[in-house]
Amino acid sequence: MTTSEIEDLRRQLAHLKGIEQRYLKAEEALMNFEKRNRLIGDSAPLGMFTIDMQGNLIGINRKMCELLSWHPNLNMAPVNLMNCEAIALSGVHADIQRCIVKKRAIVVDHPHTAPQGNHIHLRYYLSPIMDDQGTVNGVLAMVENYTHLKQAEDALKDSERRYRQLFQSAPIALVEWDVSDLKQYLEQLRADGVSDFKQFLDQQPQQILHCWELIKTADYNLAFLKLMGICIHEPPDGAFLPTDVEEFLSMAREVILVAAEGNPDVERETALVTTSGKRKTVLAKSLVISGHEETLERVAIAMVDISQRKAAEAALKESERRFREQAFRDGLTGLYNQRYLYQALAKKVEHAQRTGTPVSLIFMDMDYFKRVVDTYGHINGSHAIRKVAHSIDSCLEQPAFAVAYAGDEFVVVLPGMQIEHALGKADEIRTLIRDTVYVLDKGVEVNLTASFGVATFPDHATDLNELIAAADHALFAIKQTGKNAIGRFISY
Structure with a gap:
């Protein structure tokens, strides 16, 4: 072997050693990267897992293992999620397939029964994993234990049922308004450039009556009819009857502004004139009906007749004033x-x-x-x-x-x-x-x-x-x- 051949072999060997060093460094960097990702995943408050198109589990964090009652040190590489009994029984398979087919993120809720027999409710945030060409290669899932939230929702539904039962028998006057048409009209005005609704109503007071006509009475109880002096056989179609124009316009304007600003939780004292002409002072409280928190399309108004209390307070204040004056x-x-x-x-x-x-x-x-x-x-x-x-x-x-x-x-x-x-x-x-x-x-x-x-x-x-x-x-x-x-x- 000639000297030049030996030198050439030495150069090739040195090159190979350089490649080997770069490979080792890359491998170490990859291991560190994976370690950091694993640390981040295990530190996440939500459960996380990824699967490929065949349902094979690619990765899972410690929180997800806890939610599924899997041993966190278990090697998950050979596990096919589609064959996992606990996952299969939950019904999330169909949602995973829907996420893949539609190529968009979806949120679904499913119950889960742990091996110990305890029942929890899991909320899955499913997202498709796509390459640059838009081809789906798998699914990333983030899972939240929303058992307490589910219990709260169930309690809310039960509360709604009981609310409906109490609504009619309540001694307090209650009226439920459907303000969906009003909100749609206000959104149209906003799209047309109306930003200051107070100024808008001041400049165009005729809009108050128009907006008020868009409010529909969805439900009411007997106490409301009694308060307003309305015959039980002649229920109202719209909102309050404008028995007192000045007070009516003031109240209507306030309700419209509440709907426009998206803040229905208002309590105020107001004066109402019944159909018989009797003036009453009521404490009115507005609340959003359960299930309409996002749209605010259904609002309940509770009214307590405080006329006698206000008269007593006025008499007491006058008595106190006279007493202080006499002193x-x-x-x-x-x-x-x-x-x-x-x-x-x-x-x-x-x-x-x-x-x-x-x-x-x-x-x-x-x-x-x-x-x-x-x-x-x-x-x-x-x-x-x-x-x-x-x-x-x-x-x-x-x-x-x-x-x-x-x-x-x-x-x-x-x-x-x-x-x-x-x-x-x-x-x-x-x-x-x-x-x-x-x-x-x-x-x-x-x-x-x-x-x-x-x-x-x-x-x-x-x-x-x-x-x-x-x-x-x-x-x-x-x-x-x-x-x-x-x-x-x-x-x-």
Whole structure:
């Protein structure tokens, strides 16, 4: 053998060794790839298996073995799924063939009985395995244990049956609507470019009646007929009768928007006018009928007549309002009392601090009022105080208010009023009291006068206590110099 032949053999040997190394690396990479795939498959929460066109099992993950109660270490290579008794009994064979023939994914549910005898329900997601030419070479299946879901579905069906039984005998008014035509019309409007249905109905209010006519009454119970005052022999063909046009249009618009936005779970209070003209307040709750969750084509409305409850609530609120009002009112005069003065004035002063607005206060005291009591008695004195309080209150407009401070003393709070205007208001009250002849018991007539002290926040005080004290100081000062007069606070 020549030297060149030996060199040629060496080169061929080196080439073969290179091929061998590449093969070993490829084989190792393939094993790692298969190992990773097996790890991913075994970690999947769903069962997985693949078969070829003859039904031979190509691959299966651990979860699938658990679902079928197969030993996870069992060599599945020689297993033909078509000959597997557990699979055959489930009936999934026909679905696998249908998946292959139609060349599209399908989802099917089948019961499965494990060797131990326990029954489960499996959901198969079958997909054809196709090459680049579209030829089917096998089927990939992903399997979910939906036993609990099946139990829930069965319970739902049983609930639907019982619901139908209870529907007619329920004491609550129930009506079932078929809104399929309405939803079809709304989808057509959406396809035509309507995206804002609120704006659409505002601009074309006649559409509300048209949409409402598309709603059909599918079922109702006797309580509903009784609520609406409908004769049992004259059941409604459509939805509610438009016995009150304004309220009807408002309710119809809301129902249409609910259908358009796909949110039927709505609870609201609404007013209904029965066929006899009686107005009732009802609490209405809309729910999707079982089996129509996807299309929302069938909706039930439950209505509870809460007219009496609303009337009782209104009466209770009015009673509470009167009670709170009385707690802040003077029993003799009906004016506010000191408790209200300090609470309300604190808020007025706080608001004035934030906004930079004034609050004026008038402190007034009746002149020589003890003579009236000594001459005509305490009862007539009380009558006189009550009548003077009425004179004071008649001069005021909200937000101003008067307070029966103590005995024959009164306070008037004037939010937003500067000192000059407050002096004018004090003079208006002083003049009215002076010019009024107050008629007391047994025809007794008296003429009365009062003195006034006026101060303003923030000119004369930094808080409500200083404001009251400033007005009182002005009153005290003016009474030292004369009666039936008005004093303005002067700081020293």
